[in-house]
Amino acid sequence: MSSKKDNKKDEVLEEELVEENIEETDTAEATVEDTLAEVQVEVDKLKELLLRERAEVENFKRRTRTDVETTLKYASQSLITELLPVLDSFDRALATEETDEANAGFVKGFEMIYNQLFTALAKEGLEIIPIDGEFDPHMHQAIMQENHPDKDNNIILEELQRGYRLKDRVLRASMVKVNIKE
Secondary structure, eight states, X not given: OHHHHHHHHHHHHHHHHHHXXXXXXXXXXXXXXXXXXXXXXXXXXXXXXXXXXXHHHHHHHHHHHHHHHHHHHTTTHHHHHHHHHHHHHHHHHHTSOOOSHHHHHHHHHHHHHHHHHHHHHHHTTEEEOOOSSXXXXXXXXXXXXXXXXXXXXXXXXXXXXXXXXXTTEEEEOEEEEEEOOO
């Protein structure tokens, strides 16, 4: 009898162990699935972070490239701005009347120097702002107004100081007299 009891006990113990193993296996599988799900969420977060970082790097490269291009495009701006008063002085000198033959040679020399200087600056992108036509507040600065009934409103009547732009940037607006109809 004792052997039957022992066999029965062994069978019960064996069944309990099998059930515990099944429960442990189920628990282990659930834990592995939970861990896999957590890892997948973390992987998805890291992928998104990587994509954002790549986009940030591309944007930085683009901004840097644009900044370098702009810097190179306008590298001569400060020098040209410093030379604008020299061009103004040449304009005033060339506006004087020739009184004699010696003076005419002097004015001719000034014209040649002015032309050489302006040609060199034009190669860098300097342009004279045109004054023909209608007043443009982005290019012209109206410092005087007159009323000419025979002319249209906002038409430039006279240039008082020449304006310049470097490529597409205004360095100095033209100072002008503008027609204003009353």
